[in-house]
Amino acid sequence: MQTMIGVIGGSGVYEIDGLQDAVWTKVETPWGTPSDEILVGKLDGVAMAFLPRHGRGHVHSPTSVPYRANIDALKRLGVTDVVSVSACGSLREEMAPGDFVIVDQFIDRSFAREKSFFGTGCVAHVALGKPTCPRLSAACADAARATGVTVHDSGTYLCMEGPQFSTLAESLLYKSWGCHVIGMTNMPEAKLAREAELCYASVAMVTDYDCWHPHHDEVDISAIIATLTGNAQHARNLVAGLPQRLGAERAPCPHGCDRALDHAIMTAPAKRDPELLAKLDAVAGRVLKG
Numbered sequence: 001m002q003t004m005i006g007v008i009g010g011s012g013v014y015e016i017d018g019l020q021d022a023v024w025t026k027v028e029t030p031w032g033t034p035s036d037e038i039l040v041g042k043l044d045g046v047a048m049a050f051l052p053r054h055g056r057g058h059v060h061s062p063t064s065v066p067y068r069a070n071i072d073a074l075k076r077l078g079v080t081d082v083v084s085v086s087a088c089g090s091l092r093e094e095m096a097p098g099d100f101v102i103v104d105q106f107i108d109r110s111f112a113r114e115k116s117f118f119g120t121g122c123v124a125h126v127a128l129g130k131p132t133c134p135r136l137s138a139a140c141a142d143a144a145r146a147t148g149v150t151v152h153d154s155g156t157y158l159c160m161e162g163p164q165f166s167t168l169a170e171s172l173l174y175k176s177w178g179c180h181v182i183g184m185t186n187m188p189e190a191k192l193a194r195e196a197e198l199c200y201a202s203v204a205m206v207t208d209y210d211c212w213h214p215h216h217d218e219v220d221i222s223a224i225i226a227t228l229t230g231n232a233q234h235a236r237n238l239v240a241g242l243p244q245r246l247g248a249e250r251a252p253c254p255h256g257c258d259r260a261l262d263h264a265i266m267t268a269p270a271k272r273d274p275e276l277l278a279k280l281d282a283v284a285g286r287v288l289k290g
């Protein structure tokens, strides 16, 4: 199988460098229109697709990002590995603005988003104990380190609904839960990637200390943008280092991300809703066609 890397660029990352034969491609999905067109091309001989999560010009709020359409569109294009690049606040002294955190766990406190491709007429329950792909995350950590930034190899990401930043009480609560970083977008994205049998890794770029830190001001969007501007080139350099680390030929995921639906669908074949099955053609075609 051929590798195709899908990069979802977060706040401050609306483009990537050096894609050959790159074309902004319009993709429609049964779940609606993705955040933007998707830039499809090749980097060092490996296929790549880039999607700005909020759209070029930052049109979508964390709540209005069409998460299902985005993941379906990447799957439909043939993406095998999704790398999310996000801005985040730090809940730990040692994770400083400018650092990169390779997220490996999530607490999902978002509440106003569609969180599954499945539902009435085709119920599925995928495993999410390890919500990110260790193979892809290791490649991201290695590529991030090569850019010269400080990299933390693991961390728990608290996903809040937003768009407002946290209150002090919330920030302290999330710290007490053992969370490392806070953002507004990685959920349900990571859940949907798992349902779509895509490997998913999350690179969180620390932009601020949220509001808990006694020696730092409250979160302020202009300070975040200043840090992001410094970070965005590191993020693009990280992406440029992925093809050589992943290679064009792809072995099956040793962690089973690409087989997540093998035992997940509960609804008896005779009871499945044909309309929902039609919408699941890209996401679950592998198991539904059989």
Ligand SMILES: CSC[C@H]1O[C@H](OP(=O)(O)O)[C@H](O)[C@@H]1O
Pocket (backbone or CB within 6 Å): 009, 010, 011, 012, 053, 054, 061, 062, 085, 086, 087, 088, 162, 183, 184, 185, 186, 224
């Ligand atoms: C620019 S601060 C708030 C905004 O930035 C993050 O977005 P993304 O994860 O797409 O980089 C955060 O989650 C908020 O949506």
Ligand SMILES: Nc1ncnc2[nH]cnc12
Pocket (backbone or CB within 6 Å): 087, 088, 089, 090, 160, 165, 166, 182, 183, 184, 207, 208, 209, 210, 211, 219, 224
């Ligand atoms: N402190 C913060 N809280 C939530 N999302 C963020 N994105 C960047 N900084 C953030």
